[in-house]
Amino acid sequence: MMQREPVLTARGLVKRYGRVTALDAADFDLYPGEILAVIGDNGAGKSSLIKAISGAITPDEGEIRLDGEPVAFRSPMEARDAGIETVYQNLALSPALSIADNMFLGREIRRAGPLGKWLRMLDRSAMEKRARAMLSELGLMTIQNIGQAVETLSGGQRQGVAVARAAAFGSRVVIMDEPTAALGVKESRRVLELILDVKKRGLPIVLISHNMPHVFEVADRIHIHRLGRRLTVIDPKEYTMSDAVAFMTGAKAPPAVAAVA
Amino acid sequence: MMQREPVLTARGLVKRYGRVTALDAADFDLYPGEILAVIGDNGAGKSSLIKAISGAITPDEGEIRLDGEPVAFRSPMEARDAGIETVYQNLALSPALSIADNMFLGREIRRAGPLGKWLRMLDRSAMEKRARAMLSELGLMTIQNIGQAVETLSGGQRQGVAVARAAAFGSRVVIMDEPTAALGVKESRRVLELILDVKKRGLPIVLISHNMPHVFEVADRIHIHRLGRRLTVIDPKEYTMSDAVAFMTGAKAPPAVAAVA
Amino acid sequence: MTEASARGGQPQEFEKALAGGDASVAQFESHDRTMVERLQHFLHSSPAAVPLIVLIASLAIFAMLIGGRFFSAFSLTLILQQVAIVGIVGAAQTLVILTAGIDLSVGAIMVLTSVVMGQFTFRYGLPAPVAILCGFGVGAACGFLNGWLVSRVKLPPFIVTLGTWQVILAANFLYSANETIRAQDIEANAPLLQWFGNSVRLGSAVFTYGVIALVVLVLVLWYVLNHTAWGRHVYAVGDDPEAAELSGVNVNRMLLSVYVLAGLICALAGWALIGRLGSVSPTSGQFANIESITAVVIGGISLFGGRGSILGMLFGALIVGVFSLALRLIGTDPQWTYLLIGVLIIAAVAVDQWIRKVAG
């Protein structure tokens, strides 16, 4: 049913930490425009998988392709430059920096003219203006002062900043690792809406979550991870949450991967 | 319907952090043998409330009573000595110490005889034995070596250690702040079972959670916190999750507190 | 169709109740701010304000106590001369501390580079400009060594620089054979080495080139730290290196560049040191590490990284300079100066802590 080429694929990823094998020949496929959920037990290797894909860790073995081209990101920055934006499980915001500084960290806008060219001066007002636009576009703008330090924000607000940053800058893929884990009902809903928004703009999204109702609500496909590997990929319209949980925990044998991809 | 005296009450708690008022004249009641869920938006002041009750912060104003007696805990240790055990949102385990050391931190067992009395020597084997017993009693014992450092455990296992510690030592109240936030489906279920286990032993439990289905599954009463105050307390058998969410977010006016207490 | 797929694409029932709710993220009415709170807020948001106020207050008090001998253009510019070296080294220290590091080797790098500049000229007969360049090269190399150990081998900066401090200092003594190059010889053969000792006079105010270098250096770094991407990244790395890395800062390269720059600045200090002493003396600069850390700390820069302004460091160095000169002029036992500086260090940080706590 999906005959298009995948945007992002991984084959045989391996990552060892000392004696722990976090990724054990894991595969991964993401198709254009879809929301792919990744689920699995604690410690199954989900975060390691997306860290490998987004350049935050370098896999010991395996191959990653973006639009068919092999890539080997040595840092999150390289992945970002290739259009892959990630919201990490631990948010990755710098507490003492302002909201605007955080949103543009690593891709600052410089002043036009010699000030920017020779003195490399930042264009603060341009960045603040764009940051404000990004946040309100995503309906997240209850923050008064875009120059305020991130550490003064609530957990929900911080999550909003991180998601807005990824949504605004991601040009090919947006990855979110448990974006709602610490959030309340209201805040979680906001993030889910945001994810659907981003999808509408045509960007494929990888969503890691332990919340089955959320996963089944938004996902187009569900990648089930177990013991460091992709166990299977299912279509949420064809399987129930109970099935997914049963596969995830090993209670039931999964269908072959090919069935869905 | 509950004519018994509450175990733990708080009246008019206030806690300010610089310009933020985290608790704004908050009240609280916990009855014997019940599971009381505390729900509310991010930043509503739930953690601050239970920190005040468990001695981790000292409220600026207000009164706390345990079994009718006014108490003023100046440290978590004092609350523990009074029988209140807490699993904090951030776990509060020392990564480099062993599981046994962590479980007995602050209440170590000393050797019998002069070694213990004069040389204050710890009884390592007694502590390890009891720790192992506590963990297996709670069905959490997949850990091979009770002497291994906590930092080598997975998130789910750590949560297990923290919960087991609270369950084993709590003699009057057990408090848990979002014990399942970062856990997978399987691990969350384990913790919920544990909570029900503890309840069976007759201990009242305070459970903070953002997971409505979980809350409605296990709670006897639900304390809804909003803007630093107790908004209302509802009986999950009389209200729906939708009602609870509506109260929590201010979409609907709540019933008076007295209705339930 | 099963339960789950029946609900696919739909929020759970209870979540629909959100529709009528308050959409904003919980915010609390903040009570009206009192004057004190406003002051705290101002001080909190301007990290160099406290040291500046202390500096001005101590100038005023000592001016009253001592009078014209202290509060004269000559004396005040003398203070500048006396803090020039510590201030330049302090600029290097500031960069490192902003990344949550610490550099115990700054003084050693400074002396070694000054010795290299001197010995390359006199022992090998190189032209002074070449020798000076070599000095900068050595400074950069030392900085690179520190930076490499910190960023690649991932060792704690305190330990790395505790080690390189001893290594570099020992190398300095071994290489120089403890030989002082005399001022007269330098003046005669390579006056460029003493260039920073030249001065501009305005009335009785004396600004050595070393002082001017300090001020220019601090202003340039202030600009760089606040108005360029590199500078913001320094703060981000010091604030939370993992977060910085994940949000797209190349932390390793950043750290390496900071330590190398610090090494270069120490070489500048080494050159300026020849200007100040006239001679090249391998035993000087023994306390530069502690003195520069003191300036940074009194200047309100956090040792945990990511917070503070380089202007604060300059004020911190000046405060120490003002106290030292003033107490010397009053004629107290020099030990009282050290005692007071000790108290000042603790007081500065206690005030800072208080502001942070209450300003929230």
Add this chain to the structure above:
Amino acid sequence: MTEASARGGQPQEFEKALAGGDASVAQFESHDRTMVERLQHFLHSSPAAVPLIVLIASLAIFAMLIGGRFFSAFSLTLILQQVAIVGIVGAAQTLVILTAGIDLSVGAIMVLTSVVMGQFTFRYGLPAPVAILCGFGVGAACGFLNGWLVSRVKLPPFIVTLGTWQVILAANFLYSANETIRAQDIEANAPLLQWFGNSVRLGSAVFTYGVIALVVLVLVLWYVLNHTAWGRHVYAVGDDPEAAELSGVNVNRMLLSVYVLAGLICALAGWALIGRLGSVSPTSGQFANIESITAVVIGGISLFGGRGSILGMLFGALIVGVFSLALRLIGTDPQWTYLLIGVLIIAAVAVDQWIRKVAG
């Protein structure tokens, strides 16, 4: 009845699927361990092993290189004498560093207490035992000041002790009026002050009481740190103070007691110092802070707190002693010793890092 209450007391539908699942928390088959990995694991779990191995190896190498002049009972016990003071101060430093602090004031406290012991005897004519007790009192008071500032005012230990270092040292010079008390006078009038200079001879091995005090002190502290609740709390506080506090350790009291104890140990060092120098000299011990930190670091104790063994500190101090003496015997310029110690510091921590990383 509504949807929610209908399901009250029931797990959600999908959670029932867990019944048939694997109940254990995810565990990965760990591949078989190679010899190297086993070694790493051993080294990881015995933090004092690496410094011990280095110590033995360097003893062996120098014994081969130098022979009997070095590898004799006499020389080896001389090394013990040379490291006794640093070792005792290092024990105090270890306690503080295990709580993730650092104490730059140890040397100053040591000198001040030795001066107090001497001057109270000679200036005020107090009996020596009383004067010694007063010295311990002063040591405890200095420790209390540090501990109070760290635990109550919540200032960073580095800054607190940077300040008190200067304050205490200055107080020492002011109080002593820089006066040295002669060894012969002490011997004649208050030999108890020199008590730690006495020695036990076994053949040509010479063990001063100072050396014995060091060994006993380290063993006692090792016991206390590993086998009493207080000791475990020291580790817990250094590991994660917030976690320790929340799980029932009174962190403030703990920190206060650690700094006070450190002050008392420094007073012991002050007394032992009189034994070593014979005289009371207010200028001694200037580098005791850096030297003790060096011993701690080479001993494999983490500057971030919570990890390491006090035995490691002892081995670290001995390693420095072995290198110093051996290189003197070989006849190299003393600067080579400093250079090597610098390298050793970095190497020690690099090895430690490697073990931790690979042993996982």
Add this chain to the structure above:
Amino acid sequence: QEVGACLITKTDTNPFFVKMKEGATAKAQELGVNLKSYAGKIDGDSESQVAAIESCIADGAKGILITASDTAGIVPLIKKARDAGILVIALDTPLDPAEAADATFATDNLLAGELIGKWAAATLGDGAADAKIAFLNLTPSQPTVDVLRNQGFMKGFGIDTKDINRIGDEDDPRIVGHDITNGNEEGGRKAMENLLQKDPSINVVHTINEPAAAGAYEALKAVGMEKNVLIVSVDGGCPGVKNVEAGVIGATSQQYPLLMASLGIEAIKKFAETGEKPQASEGKNFVDTGVALVTANPVDGVESIDVQKGLDLCWG
């Protein structure tokens, strides 16, 4: 108008400098000179001395008395002070070059070394030919006092000094080694221990000053060698002379810091009043404040005073 003067010493802990300060203070009071005293943190700390000189200039002092820690390195600052019209007198330790100061009031340090060297050689008699000598010096930068005393001792003992301006270029096999002490007890003990390890048969120890000698003695005592070794030193402070009496030190060259200090203050006073600068002693480039060998065991051919005389003249 009051005459301002500065005294800048190496440290303010060595009894020698403590005495020097006392003497200068007393003389200053007598002559109505306003004296301020400064010192380095440790022997070898030149930066503090630089800052002190600058303060004196700012303070409008008429004269500076300095015992320089880094005798070559400090010269440019001295020049600055003299350019500002201040009389600069080096006390105890000549500058490098000595002419950098307006005058030097010091012990003849070369002679001081020579005296103890001769005494040691004569005391050993034939044994001098295969003596084992340890040199406990001052600081790494080889300040003038250090070089003069060290090389003076060699000269007196009969060792070829090679370059007389440099320590360490000699090749006489009797030299066990050199180590530095920073002129205090702790350094003295450590240096002695180190050299003893190098060669336990050491039987002569030259020490830069009496604090270092006291430390060396403790090291020797710890290994039971205090009776077999000749320690010689320079200073002649009362504790040092008592040590000579007690047999701790064999001989010491006594210096007269009070004289240096009072002469210095007088010279400043005179300069302030008349503009006249002090003249060097006959045939020397400094004002010799005298030196006398103090020993309980006089030897032929070396003039010395006994302990009683030494105690009469001693300071501190």
